[in-house]
Amino acid sequence: xxxxxxxxxxQNKMKYQIITYxxxxxxxxxxxxxxxxxxxxYQPTDQTEAADLVIINTCSIRQSAVxxxxxxxxxxxxxxxxxxxxxxxxxxxxDRKQLRGQVDEIWPAADLEIKPxxxxxxxxxxxxxxxxxxxxxxxxxxxxxxxxxxxPTLEIIEETKNLVKRGCQAxxxxxxxVNSYISKRxxxxxxxxxxxxxxxxxxxxxxxxGQFQIKFLTSHPKDMSDRLIKTIAQSNKIPxxxxxxxxxxxxxxxxxxxxxxxxxxxxxxxxxIRRAMPQAQISxxxxxxxxxxxxxxxxxxxxxxxxxxxxxxYAAVYSPRPGTAAFKIKDDVPSxxxxxxxxxxxxxxxxxxxxxxxxxxx
Numbered sequence: 441x442x443x444x445x446x447x448x449x450x451q452n453k454m455k456y457q458i459i460t461y462x463x464x465x466x467x468x469x470x471x472x473x474x475x476x477x478x479x480x481x482y483q484p485t486d487q488t489e490a491a492d493l494v495i496i497n498t499c500s501i502r503q504s505a506v507x508x509x510x511x512x513x514x515x516x517x518x519x520x521x522x523x524x525x526x527x528x529x530x531x532x533x534x535d536r537k538q539l540r541g542q543v544d545e546i547w548p549a550a551d552l553e554i555k556p557x558x559x560x561x562x563x564x565x566x567x568x569x570x571x572x573x574x575x576x577x578x579x580x581x582x583x584x585x586x587x588x589x590x591x592p593t594l595e596i597i598e599e600t601k602n603l604v605k606r607g608c609q610a611x612x613x614x615x616x617x618v619n620s621y622i623s624k625r626x627x628x629x630x631x632x633x634x635x636x637x638x639x640x641x642x643x644x645x646x647x648x649x650g651q652f653q654i655k656f657l658t659s660h661p662k663d664m665s666d667r668l669i670k671t672i673a674q675s676n677k678i679p680x681x682x683x684x685x686x687x688x689x690x691x692x693x694x695x696x697x698x699x700x701x702x703x704x705x706x707x708x709x710x711x712x713i714r715r716a717m718p719q720a721q722i723s724x725x726x727x728x729x730x731x732x733x734x735x736x737x738x739x740x741x742x743x744x745x746x747x748x749x750x751x752x753x754y755a756a757v758y759s760p761r762p763g764t765a766a767f768k769i770k771d772d773v774p775s776x777x778x779x780x781x782x783x784x785x786x787x788x789x790x791x792x793x794x795x796x797x798x799x800x801x802x
Contacts, residue, residue: 453481453482453483454481454482454483454492454493455482455483455484455485455491455492455493456474456477456482456483456484456485456491456492456493456494456495457484457485457486457487457488457491457494457495458470458473458474458484458495458497459494459495459496459497459512460529461496461497461499461505461508461509461529462497462498462499462501462505462529462530463499463501464565464612464614464657465565465567465570465614465615465616466497466498466499466529466530467559467565468550468556468565468566468567468614469497469528469529469549469550470495470497470550471556471557471558471559471565472550472552472554472556472557473495473497473528473547473554475554475555475556475557476550476554477493488515488516488519488520488523489519489520491520491523492524493523493524493526494520494523494525495526495527495528495547496509496513496516496525496526496527496528496529497528497529498527498528498529498530498531499529499530500529500530500531500532500535500580500584500761501530501579501580501581501761502756502759503759503760503761503762504759506535509527509535509539510539513525513527513539513542513543517542524544524545525542525543525544526543526544526545526546526547527539527543527545527546527547528546528547528548528549528550529549529584530549530580530581530584530585531546531584532580532583532584532762532763533583534762534763549570549585552567552570552591553591553595555599558603558608561606561608562607562609562610563608563609563610563611563612564603564608564610564611564612565612565614566596566599566600566603566611566612566613566614567591567613567614567615568590568591568596568613568614568615568618568621569588569589569590569591569615569616569617569618569620569621570585570588570589570615570616571585571586571587571589571616572585572587572588572616572617573587573588573617573620574617574698574700575698575765576687576697576698576699577696577697577698577764577765577766578697578727578730578758578761578765578766579761579764580761580763580764581616583763585616588616588617588620590621591623592626593623593626593628593633593636593641593644594626594627594628596641596645597628597645597648600645600648601648603652604648604649604650604652605650608652609651609652609653610652610653610655611645611652611653611654611655612655612656612657613641613645613655613656613657614656614657615656615657615658616658617658617659617660617663618638618656618657618658618659619638619659619660619663619664619665619668620638620660620663621636621638621641622635622637622638623635623636623641624636628644638668639665639667639668639670639671642654642656642668642671642672642675642678643671643675645677646671646675646676646677646678652677653677653678653679654675654677654678655678655679655681658683658685659682659684659685660685660700661685661686661699661705661706661709662699662700662701662705664684664709664713666712669712669713669716669717670716672717673716673717680717680719680721681720681721681722681723681751682713682720682721682722682723683722683723683724683725684709684710684713684722684723684724685724685725686703686706686724686725686726686744687699687725687726688726688727688730688737688740688741689703689740689741689742689743689744689745690703690733690737690738690740690741691703692737693730693732693733693737693741696730696731696732696766696769697727697766698765703740703744706744707744707747707748710722710748721751721752722748722750722751723750723751723752723753723754724750724752724753724754725753725754725755725756726741726745726753726755726785727755727756727757727758728741728755728756728757728758728778728781728782728785729757729758729773729777729778729781729782730758730766730773731758731766731769731770731771731772731773732769732772732773733758733773738781741785742784742788745785745788745789746788750789752789753785753788753789755782755785756782757775757778757781757782758771758773758778
């Protein structure tokens with residue numbers, strides 16, 4: 441185990457606090473770190489002043505999130521100078537370098553094979569992969585979590601079985617891009633598979649005994665295959681709820697974002713999903729104010745939302761992030777305008793959906 445703190449002699453039931461920022465993957469990592477600490481007799485506390493060890497599980501997706509971590513480190517040092525302070529999670533090299541002198545240790549992300557301390561008895565996060573190969577121009581994940589790594593299928597199956605035995609009713613499979621999951625040479629229940637991709641993994645989990653639901657986050661549109669749509673449609677355990685981030689409704693902006701698909705492709709994908717699952721609830725992510733986004737390009741996004749009728753929209757204003765390709769492009773959309781566009785996008789979620797699976801034009 442790489443956590444050197446774990447080799448310290450533990451006396452009088454030392455206390456730990458984990459502060460988690462960011463996505464569900466970070467929350468899952470924190471559960472695994474907590475399990476390792478409690479295995480070594482640490483006890484949890486939500487009071488920084490009472491903690492012997494404070495761990496900040498960081499997020500680097502936006503610069504504002506990184507700034508918050510810098511501020512939090514100072515707050516903890518003032519509140520509890522005696523506590524050992526550790527950073528982990530998503531950190532760019534330059535942030536690691538700058539923060540190294542302000543904390544006691546910096547850990548890599550939690551090992552996926554560690555058995556977690558699940559926060560809820562009925563729901564669980566289950567990471568099936570980590571990292572990303574897509575290199576969207578606004579995102580630092582490939583630089584903080586590295587390239588894609590998929591967990592062995594058997595490991596995932598066994599963790600699922602254990603969760604179900606303990607009474608877990610909803611399991612969410614996690615990954616930066618779950619539908620690019622691939623695991624080679626697996627022997628499961630005496631059957632050998634040359635490879636297991638995401639549709640096959642879902643089929644295997646769906647076939648397990650027990651009453652539970654399977655959810656997953658996050659899918660990339662370019663990897664949403666016909667097989668995957670069919671698998672979801674035929675599953676008894678997967679809710680017909682699909683989160684499919686489009687990010688923009690304009691082809692030029694999508695190209696600048698390096699998303700790897702067009703709006704025409706995305707619309708066809710939505711049609712396929714709704715033909716297979718007419719009642720499917722489709723949610724999405726939108727970034728407004730990307731460098732160079734004109735009013736017309738923003739309106740293309742608004743029009744796409746009106747046409748498709750998403751069940752939920754997670755909207756964010758573009759934030760320049762050092763280390764990304766987009767950081768080199770002038771951030772020329774004023775902050776006030778970004779906020780206005782975000783308000784418009786969120787208001788559109790209240791409109792009735794107009795998209796038809798039988799619509800001929802795309």
